[in-house]
Structures are given as structure tokens and as C-alpha cells.
Amino acid sequence: GAGVSQSPSNKVTEKGKDVELRCDPISGHTALYWYRQRLGQGLEFLIYFQGNSAPDKSGLPSDRFSAERTGESVSTLTIQRTQQEDSAVYLCASSSDSGSSNEQFFGPGTRLTVL
Amino acid sequence: GENVEQHPSTLSVQEGDSAVIKCTYSDSASNYFPWYKQELGKRPQLIIDIRSNVGEKKDQRIAVTLNKTAKHFSLHITETQPEDSAVYFCAEIYNNNDMRFGAGTRLTVKP
Numbered sequence: 001g002a003g004v005s006q007s008p009s010n011k012v013t014e015k016g017k018d019v020e021l022r023c024d025p026i027s028g029h030t031a032l033y034w035y036r037q038r039l040g041q042g043l044e045f046l047i048y049f050q051g052n053s054a055p056d057k058s059g060l061p062s063d064r065f066s067a068e069r070t071g072e073s074v075s076t077l078t079i080q081r082t083q084q085e086d087s088a089v090y091l092c093a094s095s096s097d098s099g100s101s102n103e104q105f106f107g108p109g110t111r112l113t114v115l
Numbered sequence: 116g117e118n119v120e121q122h123p124s125t126l127s128v129q130e131g132d133s134a135v136i137k138c139t140y141s142d143s144a145s146n147y148f149p150w151y152k153q154e155l156g157k158r159p160q161l162i163i164d165i166r167s168n169v170g171e172k173k174d175q176r177i178a179v180t181l182n183k184t185a186k187h188f189s190l191h192i193t194e195t196q197p198e199d200s201a202v203y204f205c206a207e208i209y210n211n212n213d214m215r216f217g218a219g220t221r222l223t224v225k226p
Contacts, residue, residue: 033214042218043159043204056213091158102147102208106158 002026004107006092012113013082021077021110025094032075033104034067035091043091049075082114119207121217129225134192136220138205141186147208148188150179153219154201162203163190195224 005024013019025032034046045059049069060066064082069075079086089111093104120139128134138148149164165172165179165188172179178191192199205217 035216043216045213045215048213102214103149103161103164104214106160108158 004092004094004105006090006107006110008110009108010111010113012115014115015084016081018078018080019082019112021079021090021092021112023075023077023092023094023107025073025075025092026096026105028072029094029096029105030072031095031104032069033093033095034075034077035093036061036088037091037109038088046077046090079112082112084114087112087114119205119215119217121205121220123220124218125221125223127223127225128195130195130197132195134190134195134199134222134224136190136203136205136222137187138189138207138217139185139187140207140209142207142209143183143186145207145209148179148181149206149214150177150190151204151206151216152201153204159204192222195222197224197226200224 004026007022011019030051032049036044036046047060047067048056064080067075067077089109091109092107095102095104122137126134146167150162151159152162153159163174163177163179165181167183170181176193181188190203200223202219202221204219206214208214
């Protein structure tokens with residue numbers, strides 16, 4: 001079946017430009033997460049959406065980062081005025097929050113390079 | 116948010132030996148503890164998980180133990196094989212469904 005998809009797979013941008021990353025979760029998954037993973041490092045939580053509840057934005061590193069999700073479908077992560085330190089792989093994950101399983105299914109990631 | 120401490124950061128073992136990775140959490144309300152394996156250049160994938168009402172869970176060569184009193188949980192891999200080489204992340208669910216990851220352990224299994 002279809003898993004979590006992300007686009008683009010790679011994005012190269014110039015410092016100061018805005019970028020938009022897209023995540024398509026598994027159909028029916030109410031929970032959606034964004035993570036940042038710098039080269040050789042761990043998963044850094046950014047933001048979490050759960051159904052129609054207010055998102056948990058506690059991991060966003062600055063006000064240049066924002067994310068939106070329409071209902072229980074697609075989410076977009078926007079980074080404004082990109083900086084070189086934003087270069088990383090941005091991973092999206094979704095889970096069903098069914099009560100019996102909290103497994104997060106990860107997308108393939110978007111590799112962002114800021115020149 | 117709360118952090119999960121994970122040790123060691125790197126681990127090298129000989130093929131056939133066992134590997135143990137330990138994580139410590141701080142929120143006593145946490146009730147779900149998954150382990151993810153991330154091979155080089157790939158996405159993390161769940162390999163085993165445990166809930167707070169269980170002390171141990173095993174799946175072939177992989178086992179996870181949970182000590183709720185000490186707030187520790189550990190991943191045990193027995194009879195390691197070169198294909199076990201990867202980065203392993205522990206995580207905890209707290210505050211309903213927020214998940215926080217450990218910093219990861221790079222496991223190398225030498226043939």
C-alpha cells in the first residue's frame with residue numbers, strides 16, 4: 001500500500017530564499033510529524049499535528065519555520081529566508097493514533113541544501 | 116520538550132556478539148517506547164516497541180526491556196550480523212502522542 005510520500009526529494013536553494021516542503025501522510029492517519037535530521041545526527045522534532053487540535057509547535061527552531069496541515073491530509077513545511085544551517089534532511093512521519101499502535105511511518109525525506 | 120538520553124553514541128561489536136543500547140527517560144507518564152533502525156541514507160523504520168505495562172518483549176534476535184522504576188529501557192541484539200550495522204534510535208511517547216527521540220547509536224558489526 002502507499003506509504004508516506006514527500007516532495008521534493010532534493011532541494012537546493014540560495015541563502016535568503018523561501019522553500020516549501022510537502023508531506024502526504026498515509027490515508028487515515030490522524031497524526032503527522034515533521035523532523036529535521038542534520039548530517040550524521042539524530043532526529044530533531046519540529047512540529048506535530050493531531051487531527052483538528054492545535055499543533056504542537058514547540059520544536060520549531062525559529063519564526064522562519066512554519067507548517068500547515070489541512071484536515072488530516074497534506075502538510076507543508078515552509079522555511080522563510082533560508083540560512084545555511086537549515087541544510088538537513090526533513091523527515092515527515094504519520095501515525096494512526098489508533099490506541100493499539102503508535103508506530104510512526106516515515107517518508108523518504110527531503111534533502112535541503114542551502115548554498 | 117522532554118529529551119531521551121541514549122548511550123552509547125557509537126558501538127562496535129564482532130559478528131556473533133551481543134549489542135546493548137540503553138535509553139533513559141524522565142516523564143513517568145510516558146507509556147510507549149519504540150526503537151527505530153536507520154540504515155545509511157534511508158528512512159528510520161520501527162524494529163520493536165514496548166508499552167509501559169510490559170517488562171520485556173522479544174522478536175527473534177531483538178529484545179527490549181523496560182524498567183519503569185528506573186525509567187530505563189534497553190535494546191538487546193543477540194548474534195549480531197553485519198546487516199545489523201545501522202543507527203538505532205530510541206524514542207518515548209509522552210504528553211498523549213508527542214514522540215521524542217534519543218540522539219542515536221551508530222552500531223558497527225565487524226565480520
